[in-house]
Amino acid sequence: MADAAFHLTEEFITEDLEYYFSGERDKNNQIRPDDNIYSMTPTSTHLSVSLEDDKVGNFFYPTLPNLFDRVYIGISIPLFASNWGASFLLELLKVVKPGGVIILPVYPEGQAQEKGHWSRSFLENIFLSRERWTGFSNVRAENDGVMSLSVGRKWPDPIASTAQWFYQQRANLALGKLLEAGNRDGLAEAFAEIATRVWANYTHNSVIERIILDTFGVKAPVKVNCVSNDYGLLVTDLLLSSYINVEGGSTVHITQTEEAVAKSFASYFAPHTGDQHDVKMGDRDSIEFNNNSDVICLIHALSGLNQSQQEALIDKAWGNLNTNGLLIVHDVMPSAWHKSSEAGLHQKLENLGALSTYSSIVASKIENNVEISHYSSIQEAKLVEEREQQATVFKVIQKM
Structure with missing residues (x-):
């Protein structure tokens, strides 16, 4: 078997x-x-x-x-x-x-x-x-x-998502990687990198979907702008979700792009998102947000910047948020990002307004002294560490 x-x-x-x-x-x-x-x-x-x-x-x-x-x-x-x-x-x-x-x-x-x-x-x-x-x-x-x-005798209806795109396009992408690398060792590393990015988006869009649902509910129309390294995966999945009402958004992809991935993604989702999603390839120094943003996400957008650049990007995002809008920040940062730091980015975000945090392991808001159970004892230990250190959480500030 x-x-x-x-x-x-x-x-x-x-x-x-x-x-x-x-x-x-x-x-x-x-x-x-x-x-x-x-x-x-x-x-x-x-x-x-x-x-x-x-x-x-x-x-x-x-x-x-x-x-x-x-x-x-x-x-x-x-x-x-x-x-x-x-x-x-x-x-x-x-x-x-x-x-x-x-x-x-x-x-x-x-x-x-x-x-x-x-x-x-x-x-x-x-x-x-x-x-x-x-x-x-x-x-x-x-x-x-x-x-x-x-599966019974009838298949469920297709569910459009970036998971569907990757499963249906992965063979073409893998072949392109093989031709580009010239050997199987190069293919393995390149394919694993793209798979890792797609898998990370599963957490990103699921947690942010929960944050939007908790704040705006199911029916309220929301516009989402994102700065990330994901080719637009996050905003696309939020647009396609039937659990929230994202009516439009934009993405600025800020790291080196792979043309084959970008073209495959853009052509596949054109029938699904049309002109609702504007994806641009840029860099951190030339980011412009669309006005009237209800949610701005900075996903792995701050690492690699010095502190003054990080603060400038946060201020620019904050200035383009609607009243009651959300700034959502998720990154892997040094100790200055941790909750225990009296200076640095965590304090910068707290100065903007009341800061709440969501787990990157489960789609839950983190509450003081509230433990989250898990079938996995390893993940349960990681949840405790995440609550205490808050280095890998999604940080959320609402503009009042």
């Missing part, structure tokens, strides 16, 4: 597999994986479709359709109940054999709502359970905290 397990990184492999091999979760041996299960992550540089090489593959790398009997989603994988997350699951259904299943951890409704994660009701709203004999996609409870997803 060809089974695959998806993990966030190799650090989580043992814990992820124990969740499914454990008798506590599988008392009736309903979902126990095959002993030769093949592990995969979204960032591995090992590109192969072989399931017998004892290495860790990349689950974004193109594989044959209907390759797996079962795909197990590890407890380390973010389970965001977002448009991207639903589209990702739909694309995964294409790699399982007829009659095969995706097996995944699911939180109880209350805990799922707290984390912005999948629950049974979320899955059933997207992948309808069997309805008479029409054979829609089936969602089944297998054991405590475990559900399975399979």
